[in-house]
Amino acid sequence: MISIRIVKREPLPGWARILIPIAAIIVTLILSAIPILIAGGKLWKSYYFLFYGALGTRFNLLETFVKASPLIFTGLAVAFAFRAKFWNIGAEGQLLAGALAATWAGIYFTGVPGFMLLPIVMISGFLAGGLWASIPAILKTKLRVDDVVSTLLLNYVMIHIMGALLFGPLQQPGSSWPRSSEIIEAAKYPMLLSKSRFHLGIPLAFIAVLIILFINKKTIFGYQSKAVGVNIKAAHFGGINTTSVILLTALISGGLAGLAGVGELCAIQYRLIKDISPGYGYSGIVIAMLGNLHPVGVLFSSLFFSVIIVGAQTMSRMTGVPYYIAEVIQGMALMVMLVFLLFTEFRIRVLRK
Amino acid sequence: MTENKEQPVVQMRSITKRFLDVTANRNINFDIFAGEICALLGENGAGKTTLMNILFGYYTCDQGEIFIKGEKADLSSPKDAIARGVGMIHQHFTLVPSQSVLENIIIGTDSGRGFFLDLRSARDRLLEIQKRFGLQIDPEARVWTLSVGQQQKVEILKSLYREVDILIMDEPTAVLAPSETVELFKTLKHLAEEGRSVVFISHKLNEVMEISDRIVVLREGEVAAERKTGKTDVRELANLMVGRDLLERIEKKRITPGEPVVEIEGLTALNDKGLEAVKNLKLLVRKKEILGVAGVSGNGQTELSEVLFGLREPVKGSIKIGGRLLRAGSPVSAINLGMGRIPEDRIETGLLMELTVEENFILENHVSPGFHRSGLLSFNKIHQFSDHLIRGYGIKTAGRDAAARSLSGGNLQKLILARELSGEPTLVVASQPTRGLDVGAMEYIHKRLLQEKERGAGVIVISEDLDEIFTLCDRIVVMYEGRIMGDVPIGEASREQIGLWMSGVRK
Numbered sequence: 086m087i088s089i090r091i092v093k094r095e096p097l098p099g100w101a102r103i104l105i106p107i108a109a110i111i112v113t114l115i116l117s118a119i120p121i122l123i124a125g126g127k128l129w130k131s132y133y134f135l136f137y138g139a140l141g142t143r144f145n146l147l148e149t150f151v152k153a154s155p156l157i158f159t160g161l162a163v164a165f166a167f168r169a170k171f172w173n174i175g176a177e178g179q180l181l182a183g184a185l186a187a188t189w190a191g192i193y194f195t196g197v198p199g200f201m202l203l204p205i206v207m208i209s210g211f212l213a214g215g216l217w218a219s220i221p222a223i224l225k226t227k228l229r230v231d232d233v234v235s236t237l238l239l240n241y242v243m244i245h246i247m248g249a250l251l252f253g254p255l256q257q258p259g260s261s262w263p264r265s266s267e268i269i270e271a272a273k274y275p276m277l278l279s280k281s282r283f284h285l286g287i288p289l290a291f292i293a294v295l296i297i298l299f300i301n302k303k304t305i306f307g308y309q310s311k312a313v314g315v316n317i318k319a320a321h322f323g324g325i326n327t328t329s330v331i332l333l334t335a336l337i338s339g340g341l342a343g344l345a346g347v348g349e350l351c352a353i354q355y356r357l358i359k360d361i362s363p364g365y366g367y368s369g370i371v372i373a374m375l376g377n378l379h380p381v382g383v384l385f386s387s388l389f390f391s392v393i394i395v396g397a398q399t400m401s402r403m404t405g406v407p408y409y410i411a412e413v414i415q416g417m418a419l420m421v422m423l424v425f426l427l428f429t430e431f432r433i434r435v436l437r438k
Numbered sequence: 439m440t441e442n443k444e445q446p447v448v449q450m451r452s453i454t455k456r457f458l459d460v461t462a463n464r465n466i467n468f469d470i471f472a473g474e475i476c477a478l479l480g481e482n483g484a485g486k487t488t489l490m491n492i493l494f495g496y497y498t499c500d501q502g503e504i505f506i507k508g509e510k511a512d513l514s515s516p517k518d519a520i521a522r523g524v525g526m527i528h529q530h531f532t533l534v535p536s537q538s539v540l541e542n543i544i545i546g547t548d549s550g551r552g553f554f555l556d557l558r559s560a561r562d563r564l565l566e567i568q569k570r571f572g573l574q575i576d577p578e579a580r581v582w583t584l585s586v587g588q589q590q591k592v593e594i595l596k597s598l599y600r601e602v603d604i605l606i607m608d609e610p611t612a613v614l615a616p617s618e619t620v621e622l623f624k625t626l627k628h629l630a631e632e633g634r635s636v637v638f639i640s641h642k643l644n645e646v647m648e649i650s651d652r653i654v655v656l657r658e659g660e661v662a663a664e665r666k667t668g669k670t671d672v673r674e675l676a677n678l679m680v681g682r683d684l685l686e687r688i689e690k691k692r693i694t695p696g697e698p699v700v701e702i703e704g705l706t707a708l709n710d711k712g713l714e715a716v717k718n719l720k721l722l723v724r725k726k727e728i729l730g731v732a733g734v735s736g737n738g739q740t741e742l743s744e745v746l747f748g749l750r751e752p753v754k755g756s757i758k759i760g761g762r763l764l765r766a767g768s769p770v771s772a773i774n775l776g777m778g779r780i781p782e783d784r785i786e787t788g789l790l791m792e793l794t795v796e797e798n799f800i801l802e803n804h805v806s807p808g809f810h811r812s813g814l815l816s817f818n819k820i821h822q823f824s825d826h827l828i829r830g831y832g833i834k835t836a837g838r839d840a841a842a843r844s845l846s847g848g849n850l851q852k853l854i855l856a857r858e859l860s861g862e863p864t865l866v867v868a869s870q871p872t873r874g875l876d877v878g879a880m881e882y883i884h885k886r887l888l889q890e891k892e893r894g895a896g897v898i899v900i901s902e903d904l905d906e907i908f909t910l911c912d913r914i915v916v917m918y919e920g921r922i923m924g925d926v927p928i929g930e931a932s933r934e935q936i937g938l939w940m941s942g943v944r945k
Contacts, residue, residue: 304814312801
């Protein structure tokens with residue numbers, strides 16, 4: 086008789102932490118063969134076009150970066166919050182808040198000098214996202230309202246606020262669509278490479294990764310927010326002002342999500358529309374988990390996701406496999422990663438009797 | 439009681455167990471005989487619990503064999519062990535708080551007819567077992583309403599219900615009040631008289647002497663010695679456990695206390711249930727004085743320490759440290775007034791177990807000058823500070839970057855001690871400073887607290903361990919129902935008097 090048991094394992098060495106996400110991605114791709122085959126795709130051809138579509142030409146490669154930019158921001162936002170055990174499920178709403186503030190600044194701040202406008206747009210987007218995230222943080226610290234629920238529900242509040250504004254004061258004059266006027270030229274992100282949409286928001290996302298890494302590793306605040314995340318009681322005992330640490334964490338987290346919204350508005354859409362985000366805020370949660378809440382992990386998992394998203398379009402065109410396979414692969418990646426993380430703590434033992 | 443010729447019910451042969459590069463058990467031979475209480479004695483980290491977890495099927499050994507009742511046993515899970523009559527009660531109970539005693543006891547057993555539970559016959563059987571062993575608990579009581587001692591009884595009943603005849607108890611008295619311990623010992627002796635075997639894991643020498651028939655001492659993963667309890671004494675056991683001669687008695691210098699370092703006036707504080715736990719308390723501790731706060735647990739000592747630490751806001755009263763008022767409910771104020779704080783719940787309150795040793799060292803002073811510059815941590819200074827503390831306090835760890843989780847209990851307490859004493863506090867408040875620690879660590883912590891007093895600090899030791907209070911303190915107060923029952927210099931204190939005060943009797 087063979088019996089299978091799950092038992093606790095000894096802690097893994099450091100290199101395993103790097104290897105695990107890579108292994109998870111490989112396993113994901115292997116498992117993804119099943120839905121691809123079911124959909125009638127030829128396996129090698131499908132994978133070929135998946136990667137060719139994302140990386141094969143200059144334009145495709147740059148598009149992959151374009152897609153990665155908002156994902157990096159929302160992934161960072163979630164990872165930074167989760168590290169302090171502020172369960173921010175609301176990056177989607179914070180992204181919209183950021184886009185909304187940027188729209189308002191980008192349309193109405195016509196009086197400021199051109200070179201000043203973009204920084205103002207970005208700062209207002211950051212602050213809007215941050216302030217939106219600080220509502221659940223205040224509710225959590227002052228009234229002990231569960232942050233998972235409040236951050237999630239505030240997403241819907243923001244969707245409806247945005248809808249109301251798009252049918253009201255922000256609606257483009259003369260239009261019957263829920264969309265705003267176009268922001269003025271000086272509020273748009275500069276394009277950095279010709280014949281592509283490679284915009285300012287992409288290097289900014291990479292810089293944000295470095296900044297968060299720096300905050301985490303080097304600053305007093307980074308230490309305090311980690312301490313609060315690990316053991317809030319001990320952090321309080323040690324004299325850390327846990328309330329302000331959580332608030333500042335929420336502000337930064339929401340601000341990062343807000344910048345994702347600013348990027349989509351000022352570099353891609355140029356005007357606020359209801360569908361400005363296809364769920365980047367929710368993808369951010371998956372990306373943060375896939376990246377093990379580490380900034381560099383977030384960077385790579387965002388790039389992986391955008392490869393899948395961008396590549397799946399080409400794959401779908403060339404092989405007839407439906408585009409939705411991209412979402413299946415994303416979901417699969419999360420599940421595989423969660424299973425792999427489980428195996429960092431437990432292992433399976435097979436016994437023969 | 440045990441004859442060596444008799445066949446042991448459990449034989450563990452050449453057991454070796456490694457965790458990564460640490461060998462927890464090295465080539466251990468260990469027998470258990472029917473009808474005996476065998477104590478497994480050793481310091482924290484000596485490998486006692488690991489060895490018993492192997493017998494319980496919780497771990498598998500890397501090498502070695504186990505024979506239970508003459509049969510070779512391949513234990514791949516606790517279920518296998520229980521099927522062979524081996525039961526183990528861990529320090530942390532595995533009960534479902536919201537369910538009744540009976541429901542907890544039948545969890546995982548086949549007590550039913552087909553699809554339906556058969557609570558009635560289970561209940562009858564439980565009552566019969568209770569009667570036989572004198573373990574009185576209402577089977578319908580919800581577990582969360584029970585005291586820790588009663589919950590332990592439920593665990594024992596759970597084992598007996600499963601017809602366990604080899605019962606392993608991992609430090610069962612650590613969580614018990616003295617009266618509960620007496621009751622537990624009665625139960626264990628009863629079990630042994632019935633021919634069952636009990637393994638009693640402990641590092642408390644007095645208890646081991648009292649309860650066991652035979653003692654096996656483990657040290658650093660190996661069997662250091664085996665003794666008949668009647669043929670050894672506490673001193674020999676202590677030396678065997680630690681592997682060196684312990685100090686005969688900790689030397690306590692007579693020093694005249696100086697000016698007051700802490701003055702508590704009219705302090706009243708509520709507990710978590712909103713009831714008055716500390717009532718109009720007045721205390722004064724001077725420089726170079728160690729004040730012991732004795733008492734049965736639950737008489738307001740925890741709340742008093744929390745108020746001092748800045749974790750609990752009092753409803754009335756004032757606390758002055760070095761003449762300056764402690765801001766109520768502010769840990770920062772306690773730190774800034776120079777209080778070294780050793781919390782009773784070290785892991786929950788005092789430590790960041792997932793973080794490194796170094797990150798634990800700087801918990802309180804990472805904002806003090808020298809450790810940061812314009813918001814950035816100064817790692818060179820912090821590394822120096824950490825290495826200095828690790829060396830200075832002899833903390834056994836792989837280094838400052840090792841996770842606190844990887845440290846043993848004694849070393850975790852040393853870590854807290856190092857952090858709290860590094861700033862040369864004017865007042866040290868230590869709550870249950872050696873609870874759960876082995877002799878070696880206890881001795882070290884006592885020595886350090888005495889050094890603090892000699893340096894000039896005032897020290898408050900809150901402890902339920904009277905031996906500790908008598909070893910360390912210059913003056914003893916006894917807390918009873920939130921008030922000070924009595925206050926006596928150590929020279930005039932007698933255990934009888936203190937005991938009476940602890941039970942609320944005023945002479």
